[in-house]
Amino acid sequence: VGLVAKIEQSTEISQNIFTELTTSLELEKQNRLSGELSVQAQETILIATKLSDINTAAETSELNRIIILFSLAALMFVLLLVGSFWEIWRATSREERERLRIKAILNGIGDAVFAIDSNGTIILFNPIAAKLSGYSEKEVMGKNYAKALKFELADTGKRTTEFIETALSGEQSSMASNTVVVRKDGKKIPVADSASPLLSNQGSVEGVVVV
Secondary structure (H helix, E strand, O other): OHHHHHHHHHHHHHHHHHHHHHHHHHHHHHHHHHHHHHHHHHHHHHHHHHHHHHHHHHHHHHHHHHHHHHHHHHHHHHHHHHHHHHHHHHHHHHHHHHHHHHHHHHHHOOOOOEEEEOOOEEEEEOHHHHHHHOOOHHHHOOOEHHHHOEEEEOOOOOEOOHHHHHHHOOOOEEOOOOEEEEOOOOOEEEOOOEEEEEEOOOOOEEEEEEO
């Protein structure tokens, strides 16, 4: 009986040991599989992260390219705008300098001189013309010459602007010998002026100067 009991006890111990070994092997297998899955998951995450970084870099690069192109376009627009303003300023400065130069010349002439544009508007009026007519430069500048200044034939009292109209058509002309200018105070002063057309570089009449 004692021998049988010992055999049964040994068999039970062997079964327990086998069970423990089987359990250990199963756990090790699961751990290994879990580790492999964990490694695969980490690799997948790493690949996804790299892809995300690549996409982010591509998007950043595209955004930077758009910003650069926009900046270049804005810079070109600003340069063109500045260039246009510069050209306008230069043209205006040239015209202003030329106007001042002509005005200085007219102011230095001892005769009465005034000039009109092609519409008959007075654009220059020197001090002698102001003294002769009684009208200041401020009073006549920008006004039509026919309304600001009054020329008459002394013998008939008839108004005359024929000499100016002839010059506006492109031909030089002179006043009739009996022409007078009616001053602001009503006095009539004999004048003997001539009118010459002001021509552009293309030959068109831009105005008239009366001396």
